[in-house]
Amino acid sequence: MLVHHTPATIHPPFARYSHAVEVPPGARLLFCSGQLGIAPDADIPAGTEAQTRLCFANIDAILGEAGMGLEHIVRINAFVTGREHLAPYMKVRDELFGESPPASTLMIVSGFAREAFTVEIEAIAAAPAGDAS
Numbered sequence: 001m002l003v004h005h006t007p008a009t010i011h012p013p014f015a016r017y018s019h020a021v022e023v024p025p026g027a028r029l030l031f032c033s034g035q036l037g038i039a040p041d042a043d044i045p046a047g048t049e050a051q052t053r054l055c056f057a058n059i060d061a062i063l064g065e066a067g068m069g070l071e072h073i074v075r076i077n078a079f080v081t082g083r084e085h086l087a088p089y090m091k092v093r094d095e096l097f098g099e100s101p102p103a104s105t106l107m108i109v110s111g112f113a114r115e116a117f118t119v120e121i122e123a124i125a126a127a128p129a130g131d132a133s
Helices: 048-065 083-096
Strands: 003-005 020-022 027-034 075-078 104-107 119-127
Touching: 027 048, 048 075, 048 083, 048 119, 075 083, 083 104
Parallel strands: 075 104
Antiparallel strands: 003 020, 027 119, 075 119
């Protein structure tokens, strides 16, 4: 269904992501708001790797409610509060996405609503029109 584009005529991605992901006509699109590393009980784990895992778990729960999963993600926008958070974020992202990873942008920002947060992730997912819960 999805077509991943990484042309050989431009510089390859700096990490495991696709330069573009093409969504076919008629697909359902789901846009996830930015998710922070906060558990249902309001616990915020220490460390970017743990927060990243929780961000993606939250996204997976949202996708699940729409009859989708992480494999339906076509684009990720991620934000971290410092260079030291890049590697832990990318470690988790790379574990979760296989050979055809989504398009992705990763930015360093000055901070979030609460100082405890080090990462926020938003996602766009696509599934065939017949795939619904």
